[in-house]
Amino acid sequence: MTSELGRLIARRIALTGPISIADFMSEALGHPRLGYYRRAMPLGATPLGAEGDFTTAPEISQMFGELLGAWLAERWLAMGRPAPVRLVELGPGRGTLMADALRATRGVPGFHAALDLHLVETSAPLRATQRAALAGFTPTWHERFDDVPAGPLLLVANEFFDALPVRQFHRTAEGWRERMVGLGPDGTLRLALAPGLTPFASALPDAAPGAEAEFSEAGRALAGAIGARLRQDGGWALIVDYGYDSSALGSSLQAVRGHRGADILDRPGETDLSAHVDFAALAAATGMPAFGPVGQGDFLRRLGAADRARSLKRQASPEQARAIDAALARLITPDQMGTLFRVLAVGDDRSAQPAGFSDTPSDAT
Ligand SMILES: C[S@@+](CC[C@H](N)C(=O)[O-])C[C@H]1O[C@@H](n2cnc3c(N)ncnc32)[C@H](O)[C@@H]1O
Numbered sequence: 001m002t003s004e005l006g007r008l009i010a011r012r013i014a015l016t017g018p019i020s021i022a023d024f025m026s027e028a029l030g031h032p033r034l035g036y037y038r039r040a041m042p043l044g045a046t047p048l049g050a051e052g053d054f055t056t057a058p059e060i061s062q063m064f065g066e067l068l069g070a071w072l073a074e075r076w077l078a079m080g081r082p083a084p085v086r087l088v089e090l091g092p093g094r095g096t097l098m099a100d101a102l103r104a105t106r107g108v109p110g111f112h113a114a115l116d117l118h119l120v121e122t123s124a125p126l127r128a129t130q131r132a133a134l135a136g137f138t139p140t141w142h143e144r145f146d147d148v149p150a151g152p153l154l155l156v157a158n159e160f161f162d163a164l165p166v167r168q169f170h171r172t173a174e175g176w177r178e179r180m181v182g183l184g185p186d187g188t189l190r191l192a193l194a195p196g197l198t199p200f201a202s203a204l205p206d207a208a209p210g211a212e213a214e215f216s217e218a219g220r221a222l223a224g225a226i227g228a229r230l231r232q233d234g235g236w237a238l239i240v241d242y243g244y245d246s247s248a249l250g251s252s253l254q255a256v257r258g259h260r261g262a263d264i265l266d267r268p269g270e271t272d273l274s275a276h277v278d279f280a281a282l283a284a285a286t287g288m289p290a291f292g293p294v295g296q297g298d299f300l301r302r303l304g305a306a307d308r309a310r311s312l313k314r315q316a317s318p319e320q321a322r323a324i325d326a327a328l329a330r331l332i333t334p335d336q337m338g339t340l341f342r343v344l345a346v347g348d349d350r351s352a353q354p355a356g357f358s359d360t361p362s363d364a365t
């Protein structure tokens with residue numbers, strides 16, 4: 001049994017022919033009424049967290065948002081305290097990261113007075129959850145990053161780029177062909193290779209027959225727009241996601257429903273789809289100086305995650321202290337989120353090395 005959106009996509013394919021995996025992903029996640037991140041949900045219910053389909057770092061521990069908040073405030077100081085500064089989050093989920101970041105930076109003189117908060121979020125139910133999490137602040141919501149007004153920028157995106165559509169390719173003996181979503185004889189969604197060679201071949205690496213490749217035009221275009229803004233108005237962007245440091249072959253698109261793997265064509269709109277982020281391609285697309293990517297574990301450790309855990313445990317019960325230790329381990333150990341999750345910073349000033357990217361203290365002046 002497929003979903004209502006699955007039937008709509010099948011009807012579209014029957015009328016106009018097979019669609020790319022990127023088009024399928026755009027529909028499955030972003031269809032205005034039935035898309036995974038757009039559909040109506042009961043108040044307070046979201047795809048994130050124990051009750052939903054997946055859990056993210058800010059939902060694991062307040063330490064994550066607090067440490068990222070401190071990083072952003074330090075960058076604001078390094079920028080010369082511009083006011084106003086556009087503090088932008090892409091895909092804020094439940095608003096937890098931003099709420100923790102703002103709470104942790106209350107004491108930075110002048111920072112909150114300078115902040116102009118912008119959230120890029122397509123999901124109406126998640127916007128409502130974010131509004132509640134950020135009571136006391138006055139964010140402006142946008143559908144797209146391009147709608148954020150000009151001005152010095154501090155941007156953060158955690159697990160956002162992995163949700164942007166990717167194309168997939170398969171190397172045949174003749175060359176690269178794109179993987180498409182078409183229909184099987186029974187009218188259900190089915191993967192198949194396009195009959196001809198892809199015009200995207202020049203953007204793909206040389207590889208032996210049988211190889212798979214993926215790339216995200218949407219991710220590169222957004223990174224380019226962020227880079228252009230940083231070049232024009234100054235500022236920093238911090239991108240955290242799972243992915244790889246240098247462009248690699250392979251296919252990583254995955255489907256998750258109820259914390260379990262699913263078939264990518266299964267129940268579109270009710271299943272999360274995401275792909276690993278190609279950080280080398282993102283960094284190159286910004287056209288700006290980039291720092292990292294480094295592992296999330298190293299990054300958080302260098303920002304003082306262990307000290308923050310110790311200070312939280314001072315006011316904690318033994319049971320809470322165990323939970324704080326477990327959350328820290330989940331965020332930083334290599335076999336959990338510490339290595340797979342990568343952190344990339346992009347900024348407008350090469351002389352000021354941002355915190356978290358090296359064990360040696362910055363020699364910035
Ligand atoms: C995987 S969740 C991550 C949430 C949050 N950053 C966190 O770490 O908990 C992806 C977020 O991006 C939003 N989103 C997904 N695709 C989007 C798009 N194309 N434009 C704007 N927001 C989008 C989702 O609604 C959600 O808030």
